[in-house]
Amino acid sequence: GGAMTDPKGDRSKGPSEQDDPDLFTRIVDSDEKGVYVSGAKAHQTGCINSHWIILMPTIRLTQNDKEYAIVGAIPADVKGLTYIYGRQSCDTRVMEGGGDIDLGNAKFGGQEAMMILDRVFIPWDKLFMNGEFEFASMLVERFTCYHRRSYVCKTGLGDVLIGAAATIADYNGVPNVSHIKDKIIEMTHLNETIFAAGIASSHQGHKMKSGVYLNDDMLAQVCKHNVTRFPYEISRLAQDIAGGLMVTLPSEKDFRHPEAGPMLKKYLVGRKRVDVENRMR
Secondary structure: OEEEEOOOOOOOOOOOHHOOOOHHHHEEEEEOOOEEEEEEEEEOOHHHHHOEEEEEEOOOOOOHHHHOEEEEEEEOOOOOOEEEEEOOOOOOHHHOOOOOOHHHOOOOOOOOOEEEEEEEEEEEEEEEEOOHHHHHHHHHHHHHHHHHHHHHHHHHHHHHHHHHHHHHHHHHHOOHHHHHHHHHHHHHHHHHHHHHHHHHHHHOOOOOOOOOEEHHHHHHHEEEEEEOOOOHHHHHHHHHHHHHHHHHHHHHHHHHHHHHHHHHHHHHHOOOOOOOOHHHH
């Protein structure tokens, strides 16, 4: 896991200017074996699934921020590290025991967490930056160059959403209606535009002195910019195609209920030969 984003506190101030010094991850102590760090990392996608976490600075640093110029590797279960798991609006449905439909991706679903570090130990051989503040901005820029290009992965989710929208249009009996087809085409156009920028960034990459390839920075930023806009329009179009049930659909527990279930199956029917449960899924 690449842990870069700090809570940041007052965004008008740098790390060393904050009222609380822990709002950016920093070295608080050291001994002959290594260093001890405290602070927090926010928005950590997949951190609980990781074996190792790489701590990195999140912004350009100055001479006064030397204690914050740290890059180091820690095991995901290291002493002093606490995870606060992120919550989502539909989490309670997962605990209702209705079955698997409301779980979404039951086996491989993603998650976010905040990581709190309280004197976490890093041995010297796992410390890769130690006070070299002048390299922090370059590190951030190169990390984001790779990371923002990697947002091409969002197009996989887009493919699934486009397929689901086309399927529900078929279940509703309107797959050939012109405005439905136009929306599917627009969703595909937006999704492939994201994909194109990401692939182009890699194709235009160049070899560094170390032998590592760095993808094209401008196209990586374009890929990220597309991702901050297009998936929301794709989702809006999907909701337009699917209709109000996208947000008002009863839970699976309701569908399995002996009294409510038969009523829902009667009134939430689509076209002939489409099972209501398939429509729900």
